[in-house]
Amino acid sequence: MSRLPVSSLISPPEPKPLGSFNQSLSPCASQEPSFENNTLPPISADRKRTQSEMDLPSPPVTPNKKPKSSLEDQNDRDASTVSAKDPLLFAPNEAGVASDQPLFGPQLVPSSTAELVARHIESRRRIVKDERKIPALADYQTTIDCVPKVGTLYNRNPYAYYIQERHYLETTLSKCQRAGSQTAPKFQKIAPAPPKSAPAISKPRPKRTPKSTPKQRVHDSFGTATPTPKPARVIGTNRDDTDYRSLPDYCPPIETLRGNTKGLKADWKGQMLDLSNDPDRHELDPAEVGLAATLRLSCATYLCSKRRIFEARVNALHIGKEFRKTDAQQACKIDVNKASKLWTAYDRVGWFKPEYFRQYL
Structure with a gap:
């Protein structure tokens, strides 16, 4: 088993302490900056520019170049030995291209600042039509003569x-x-929108109050007579609907219906009217009684409507006009649908033929 060397047991050296800063240079040392012996150095004479140099346009700014390494310097020296000069872009003997002519044409440099200002004013006049929006020559001169004194x-x-x-x-x-607070728009607070999951709240409908019964008129004394109630109106029993004897009779004779009674039929919703005890039943043919019962017309009302229809037919023959269903509806004083049914039934049996009315013309 190998032993560790003694040098591995020695701790590494401590790092060097960081440099301490002067407290007087700290920005938190004082609230106000110190301006003692703190003046800007004057511009040296070699860096000052003359007025003629300021009038000329400034050259383009060259990009920052990184310092070349020794290897790059050696490569540049090797390349300079191989090629002493750059290759020509255009051959000198090429037709149409002069060797001494600049690539982008002649550049016109203004001779003075006044000429440059005049050109700028002229270009502004071509764009802006209002002379009041174009600065005057004195304004340009004031700007040019302005010298910074900061x-x-x-x-x-x-x-x-x-x-x-x-x-x-x-x-x-x-x-x-202050200007921002005065011109800031004042927004109105709006209620938050209800959640989508919440059901729509329907407003309850107001209850309808029943109309009160009109009060009866109170008489001053008991001696005054009470007003007699008006008689109830009977619908469909007035003189115009039932007094068929006062109307002229231009109807075709009933004998013309012999063997042709199938045409006097109509379709109508509702139960047929019972005309078995009608006092004017004997004035109608049995087929006409069935037609009147189907249309729920009494025999007197049916006779009145029948005579009005054929009276209108005679008037139409006098003026040479066709007799249509609308003419029958206008002649009768009953429901227009019932009048249309009567016109259809009479037309099917041929009662509108002119030969039945020649004796009245």
Whole structure:
């Protein structure tokens, strides 16, 4: 069995303690910053730019390059020995391409700042039609002549400059907060929507109150006579429906129905009317009695409607007009459906033929 060496039992060395920071440089040491001997250095003379250099357009910014390693430097030196210069993009003798002509054409550089401003104003006039929205030449000149003095103002009194800027920032923030609170829309609170699983709540219908019976008129004394009640109205028994003797009789003779009584039939819902004891039964043919009983018409009402229909037929022959079902409905004073049944039955037996009415024309 091999023994462990003595060096494996020795603990590793302790790490070096971290460097301590100066408490005076900590941002929590004081609430106000110290501005003693804290001024911005002036710009050196070699870094200052002349006015002519400021007028020229600035060159494009080159991308940051990483420092090359020794291996990359050696590769670049080897490549430079193989090829001393880059290959030509275009041959000098190629037709249509000049060797001294720039690739993107001549670049027109403005001779002065005034010419550049004039071009910009002219381009704005082509886009914006309103002259009031185009800045004047004096505004451009003021902007060009503007020289930043932030560094000079800060170097005069750094603490006073800090107080001024801090006051301006707090004032601006308070104005923005007040303006935002005034223009903020006020939303109305709405009730939450009921859950989908809950059944719809139906409103109870109000109970209908029964109408009260109208009060009777109270008389002043007992001597006044009580009003007599009005007689009950009897439906279907007025003079116009039953007084067939007052109407002219243009009906065809009953003898024309001999052997042709099957046409005087009609379909009607309800029980047939009993006309066995009707006083005007003898005025009708037995087939007409069955038709009147089916339509639930008394013999007098049937005779009245029959005479009105054939009176209208004679009037239609006088003016040379066809006699239709609607004419029979307008002539009778009974239900229009019953009048239509009468017209259909009379038409089936041929009672509307003109030869039955020539004697009345």
